[in-house]
Amino acid sequence: MRPQKVNSSELLQGMLNVFRSKGYEGASLNDLATSSGLQKASLYHRFPNGKKEIATAVLNYVNEGLQKDLCKILADTTIPSNKRIMKVIENINSFYDGGKATCLLRSISLNTGMELFGTEIKDNMNEWINAFANFGKEIGFSEETAIExxxxxxxxxxxxxxxxxxxxxxxxxxxxxxxxxxxxxx
Amino acid sequence: MRPQKVNSSELLQGMLNVFRSKGYEGASLNDLATSSGLQKASLYHRFPNGKKEIATAVLNYVNEGLQKDLCKILADTTIPSNKRIMKVIENINSFYDGGKATCLLRSISLNTGMELFGTEIKDNMNEWINAFANFGKEIGFSEETAIExxxxxxxxxxxxxxxxxxxxxxxxxxxxxxxxxxxxxx
DNA sequence: GTCTATAGCTAGATAGAC
DNA sequence: GTCTATCTAGCTATAGAC
Structure with a gap:
């Protein structure tokens, strides 16, 4: 077995940046290959279904980060709530590079409409909302206020x-x- | 002189819809031609510099609408302020088709980064803010609160x-x- | 597992008839 | 002013050597 030249999270992080700044249609396989340090054909070895599978993998990668850096922290009752919200805000700030980076959900949802990745986008947004809503309820908001x-x-x-x-x-x-x-x- | 088959505002309205839903890269000249009822080559007659000129024209078209349906109304002191804000909210709602339509500024700013249409986007956003800020000052907000x-x-x-x-x-x-x-x- | 080379297609843009 | 036909460059995707 030949070793992978580039590991999975390097690959995905590079391609995440491409999709964020160029959108789904705008991101060419050449862009994705360049950002990842692999050749186009090598990408097809890892993602046999091509661009769509790549975008799905990137969406999953982002979703894992969301779980780790946002949902889990907000739900971690062993930490004081003030600390938790501070930490989460910090993570959001660095995730979006102080506002300079575009949200992947937004860039992917363009061009593709909602047809291609609609459920992934919806699920991800709902996780944001649920995480904050649960946190809000925990610190004393009513159900309705928390969701709002x-x-x-x-x-x-x-x-x-x-x-x-x-x-x-x-x-x-x-x-x-x-x-x-x-x-x-x- | 041969008459124009399609008038300017029909043309622009059709192409606006294409750019909104597909973004700049995602909108092909075939899409734009189809939406306008003209052939590709005819579009080049009206917009000799091609796709970039088309997008600029669409941005200008939207900006005219902004002036007419938002800025002018908010600044029209002959109408009671309550009526003005109601009318403007109505216009925003119909302009974005109840939330179903995408904002052109957002769809255009993707893919192109800010390089291609950065100033147009910035100017347009500043007009929104100025229009509402002036209105806010008129109804009694402080300078700072109005801008905020x-x-x-x-x-x-x-x-x-x-x-x-x-x-x-x-x-x-x-x-x-x-x-x-x-x-x-x- | 990664590469070079290339197939097949569609993009933006142009030429020239009417 | 609008059209059909066509150019070239870039796209996604595949074939096959190493």
Whole structure:
């Protein structure tokens, strides 16, 4: 057995960046190959169903990160809630590179409509909302308020990513994150 | 002089829909031709610099609509402010087809990064913010609060478009609009 | 498991008839 | 001003050597 030249998470991280900045249609297999350090044909060895399978793998990779860096932390009752929300906000900030990186869900959902990856996108968004909603209930929000705040949290993150990037003013993203932090720190 | 087979605003409206749903890279000249009712080569007659010029024209077309259906109305002091904000919210709702349509700025900014249409996008977003900020000042907000609320208005619109589409739940967009309405109706 | 080479297709763009 | 026909470059995907 020949060793893999590039390991799986390096590969996926590189391709994640391509999909984020170029979208699904815009990301060519040449782009993906270059970013990963492999040749096109080698990508087909690892992902026999081509581009669609690559994008699915990248979506799963992101979802694992979501579980690890957001859901699990928010649900970890051994840590004080103030610490948890702080840590999660930090993770979100670094995940989106201070607002400079585009959300994969958003870039993938363009071009493809919802047909190709609709369920993956929906599931991922629901996990965000559920994680924050459960956290909200734990710190004393009513069921309804918790869900409402969780939705607003996701809306604020997505919206501030769009606006801060459009205006080239990344303090907007930072402010949005601290606004979210305050929602959960009363 | 041969008459134009399709007039300018029909042409642009059709192509706007293509760019919104497919993004810049995803929108092929065949798509654009089909949506407009003309052949590819005819599009090159009207837009000699090709796809980039088409996208610029569509961005300008959207910007004209923004002026007419949002900026001018918000600034029209002959109408009571409550009526103005109601009318503008209605226009936003129909412009985004109740949340089902994607924002052109968002779809265009993908793939192209900010390199190609960065200034157009920035200008357009600034017009949104200025229009709402001026309106906010007029109804009594402080300079700072007015700008802060205007930014949050844009963030909420963009974010709720993303989330409601991702979840396939367009009541989220509706709720976001009524939340915005309340900001300006106290 | 990775590579070079290439097939088959569609993209954006152009030429020239009417 | 609009059309059909066509060019070249790039795309996704595959074949087959190592």
């Amino acid at each position: 705040n969780a939705r607003e949290t996701l809306i604020t993150i997505q919206g501030s990513l769009v606006v801060s990037k459009g205006l080239g003013d990344f303090t907007i993203f930072k402010k949005a994150l601290s606004k979210i932090e305050h929602i959960y720190k009363e | 609320n205007a930014r949050e208005t844009l963030i909420t619109i963009q974010g709720s478009l993303v989330v409601s589409k991702g979840l396939g739940d367009f009541t989220i967009f509706k709720k976001a609009l009524s939340k915005i309405e309340h900001i300006y109706k106290e």
